[in-house]
Amino acid sequence: MRQTRALPNGWWGMAVFMASEAALFGSLIGTYFYLEFTGRQWPLGGIAAPSVTAPLLLTATLVASSVPMALASAAARRGRTGATWLLVFAAFVVQSGYLAAQIVEYTSDLDKFQPDTNAYGSIYFTLLGAHHIHVAVGLLLDLWLLARLLSGLTDYRVKAVRAIALYWYVVTAIAVFVVATQVSPS
Numbered sequence: 001m002r003q004t005r006a007l008p009n010g011w012w013g014m015a016v017f018m019a020s021e022a023a024l025f026g027s028l029i030g031t032y033f034y035l036e037f038t039g040r041q042w043p044l045g046g047i048a049a050p051s052v053t054a055p056l057l058l059t060a061t062l063v064a065s066s067v068p069m070a071l072a073s074a075a076a077r078r079g080r081t082g083a084t085w086l087l088v089f090a091a092f093v094v095q096s097g098y099l100a101a102q103i104v105e106y107t108s109d110l111d112k113f114q115p116d117t118n119a120y121g122s123i124y125f126t127l128l129g130a131h132h133i134h135v136a137v138g139l140l141l142d143l144w145l146l147a148r149l150l151s152g153l154t155d156y157r158v159k160a161v162r163a164i165a166l167y168w169y170v171v172t173a174i175a176v177f178v179v180a181t182q183v184s185p186s
Helices: 009-038 053-064 064-076 081-112 119-147 155-182
Strands: none
Touching: 009 119, 009 155, 053 064, 053 081, 053 155, 064 081, 064 155, 081 119, 081 155, 119 155
16 A cells, blocks of 8 residues: 655645735736726836846746755755755845845836836836745745754754745746736836
8 A cells, every 4th residue: 555645734834825925916916917908008107118138037037046945855855954055045145136136126116106106106016015025035934944954954844945945936936927917018
């Protein structure tokens, strides 16, 4: 008789949490397109269409950070503490660079128009701001994990690596949809 292994409760907890986050972003993206399709012009009020190159390159960078997270998850399951720590740290560096560049872009956009300028400004900054908050939370999870891994791997920490990797997979998938929405007027 073949024995099956259930995924840990922490993984399921993260999966349910990320499903709710996907619903949040689905609502925001739906609102964005509703406003776009019901408006005469988009972006409203003479706001220039967003740049395509920088958001696409940054998103590709964030998606690439999923690779070291997947490798860290595999290394943790094999009991390789040092490799797990280094891979999570590599992902953290890339993810931090992504967020820093995104914050520069975000504040640059704030110089051009504000959230209270019109409906476009409101949904644009809400959508991107929510995404940036999720990336910042992911970075905090990475830092917590890196600190915990300094004292070695335990069964709990292996599960934590897997759950945080799942978090990043979903955040990067959402990033693809957020950026596709962001650059859609272009």
